[in-house]
Amino acid sequence: MPSNATSRTAETAANGGAGKAVLRFLAANKSLVGLILLMAVVSLFSPNFLTVDNLLNILRQTSINAIIAMGMTFVILTAGIDLSVGSVLAFTGAVCASLVAADASLWVALPATLALGAALGAANGVVIAIGGVQPFIATLVGMTVLRGATLVYTDGRPITTMSDPFWAIGGEYVFGIPVPVLIAAFAFIVCWFVLSQMRFGRYVYAVGGNEQVTRLAGISVTRVKIAVYAVSGLMAALAGIILTARLESAQPTAGTAYELDAIAAVVLGGTSLMGGRGYIFGTLIGALIIGVLNNALNLMDVSSYYQMIAKGAVILLAVLVDSRGKTNR
Amino acid sequence: MTAPLLSLHGIGKTFGSVTVLRDVDFAVQAGRVMALVGENGAGKSTLMKIVTGIHDPDKGGEIRFKGQPVRFHTPRQAMDAGIAIIHQELNLLPGLSVAENIFLGREPRTRFGSIDWSTMKARAAGLLARLKQDHVSPGAPLGRMGVGTQQMVEIARALSLDAEVIIMDEPTDALTDVETRILFEVIRSLKAEGKAIVYISHRLSEIFALCDDVTVLRDGQMVHTGTVADLTEADLIRHMVGREITDQYPHAKCPPGKVRLEVKNAVADGVEDVSFTARAGEVVGFAGLMGAGRTELARAIYGANRLQTGTVEVDGVPVPLKSPRDGVRAGIAYVTEDRKADGLIQPHSIRFNMALGALGRLSRGPVVDRRRETSAVAEYMKAFAVKAPDMDCPVNTLSGGNQQKVSLAKSLLTQPKIVILDEPTRGVDVGARREIYVLINKLKEQGLCVLLMSSDMPELLGLSDRILVLSHGRLTGSFDRGQATQEGIMERAVA
Incomplete structure (x- = not known):
């Protein structure tokens, strides 16, 4: 059963005391325990960490990676991988920026950009599901080609936008909360609903669990695969819009290596790279762990060279703890 | 009867809160074929996994091999001691050749430490000939063979160990009738050489045709052990399911429609x-x-x-x-x-x-x-x-x-x-x-x-x-x- 945090809490609350239910919830959500521990440790070292401003700042910085990682979760649940998200982000960002710069209505520019992202993702999916190319290779090609296409399209120069309503998507606050955070929260709810409540979500888990069984059950594995890459492309485009809006320009090198943070968030969230197991709530937590870590290392004045090493070490530690739990079961 | 070659006393196994085996005794003699039967979930496979070092038994049980108390912690230790198992699921690598599969992890070496291919192929061919699989080339990739042949390769691997106890977990499931007959001949010749065979099967006819002794497990406990000749098929089924099964094949009569x-x-x-x-x-x-x-x-x-x-x-x-x-x-x-x-x-x-x-x-x-x-x-x-x-x-x-x-x-x-x-x-x-x-x-x-x-x-x-x-x-x-x-x-x- 593709479980998710909320239905788990509902179940556990029904058959145990409140304390027990909390314990069981934490046991099922080890990444959440990790996040809480990490935050506790960081707040000991840095008094500026646990302030509303800083926490909102973390959420805002995390929202882009979280959105990409949610799309990535769909792909990884089918035992695939999408390395092209950073390039999709850059290309769609550039297209969006040029539309906005040409004074296109946001009602046109934004849907067009999202559709473009979904189409680019679907193209990856077609190469994988119909062409039979390994997801790693197919999306590696997508990553390279789209990066090149972005450089061609932008002529290697940033495209600047001069539009306040567009900037608001990345920079404005509503009820004191940054807009990107609200967008990420909305995306999370939609993804959660799709994966846990919709037929398509079941099929995603089924394809990752066993493709052959899924096919024999009369389900089109091809369509499911194309759809998950389209979702990933759509989410990368959404992230591209937010990033471009916030910077008021599209950088041709934007999103470089973003796929790695997204994959790390998914894995930290407990989703199996072998497919079929995992859930979107974990991905959100995984993205937050990475966000808190980045923020903490900045607050503690760790040089950016050491930051990468520290980040890698924490990810390795988390995954080792998780895989130990699995083999001992 | 002489002292058993391999014996288990009071073996128990729990996984978390589930008890899979409870106080099981089990013994096999050299030169005899012991059938191990029971319904699915009775604990046969778990018992054999304990014997071959895949699972550790709970505290209190004892395993004796050639009279000495032993405990295997890895399959390799059991293998080296002389206990081989042919698993129900094929544990083979389809990308490697037949010979490589047979000698996986125990490849014959040359003086310089590299793999001695000619010895390996020759020995593989010898084992295959014993199983009357002369048509199988030792150098051919295993993945191209049918399931039956793959099963024979798995059996050849067990033979190559020259083990004293050979455990076979439903070996005939993937075999044709002809291959089954060949396997039975091989088992009889192993028996004549003084090996002990543990034979797990759901096919009762095979047990009566092949085995000397039988041990029945039910719900993790040993419910019967003795010689096969003393039992009828109905007795055996009764021991296995704990009740009489009449009319094994019910047939409803109804008029066929369009x-x-x-x-x-x-x-x-x-x-x-x-x-x-x-x-x-x-x-x-x-x-x-x-x-x-x-x-x-x-x-x-x-x-x-x-x-x-x-x-x-x-x-x-x-x-x-x-x-x-x-x-x-x-x-x-x-x-x-x-x-x-x-x-x-x-x-x-x-x-x-x-x-x-x-x-x-x-x-x-x-x-x-x-x-x-x-x-x-x-x-x-x-x-x-x-x-x-x-x-x-x-x-x-x-x-x-x-x-x-x-x-x-x-x-x-x-x-x-x-x-x-x-x-x-x-x-x-x-x-x-x-x-x-x-x-x-x-x-x-x-x-x-x-x-x-x-x-x-x-x-x-x-x-x-x-x-x-x-x-x-x-x-x-x-x-x-x-x-x-x-x-x-x-x-x-x-x-």
């Missing part, structure tokens, strides 16, 4: 020009040797394999069959022969698996209707008597028989008109088998058309209203119930 399925001149991979019809309320049995094309025919009718020429009509309407999707839509359900590989999604729950193919019916638009899903799954769990704590428990925690029931329920939830059952009782124990037979009769009475593909001859004769025989992808015989005999079918099957 023609449900018509297959005309079907040609597909492994199927050559097959035509037949099947009616509502009829069980049509398909007999044939391994490789006769039964599974291939089933998959072609369902749309899982490509139908090259020919037509399939359901209720008089031709069905386009490009994928299993088309089969499901036309009202055809297929219960696969290999539940592990393509029947169920193992770590997922009973609910997830049962509902998978029927989500279209159990949803409102694109959203799954949890209430409708729960009630449908609960209904089928009850109707099929699936033994499980609840519908959210993962299917890989269920016994083989219960998994098969879930697999069957999954297909029936799509509300088919035609059900194709491919080896529905393979690896299913005696008690659960009968429950599946009762279900097949129930389906028939509900007006479904059942195609039963089976290698189990008594099952086929007991349940079918009509039996069609396949040989080399062609229909070579047709028998009505009553006329069909094991000999008559065999004669057509080898035609």
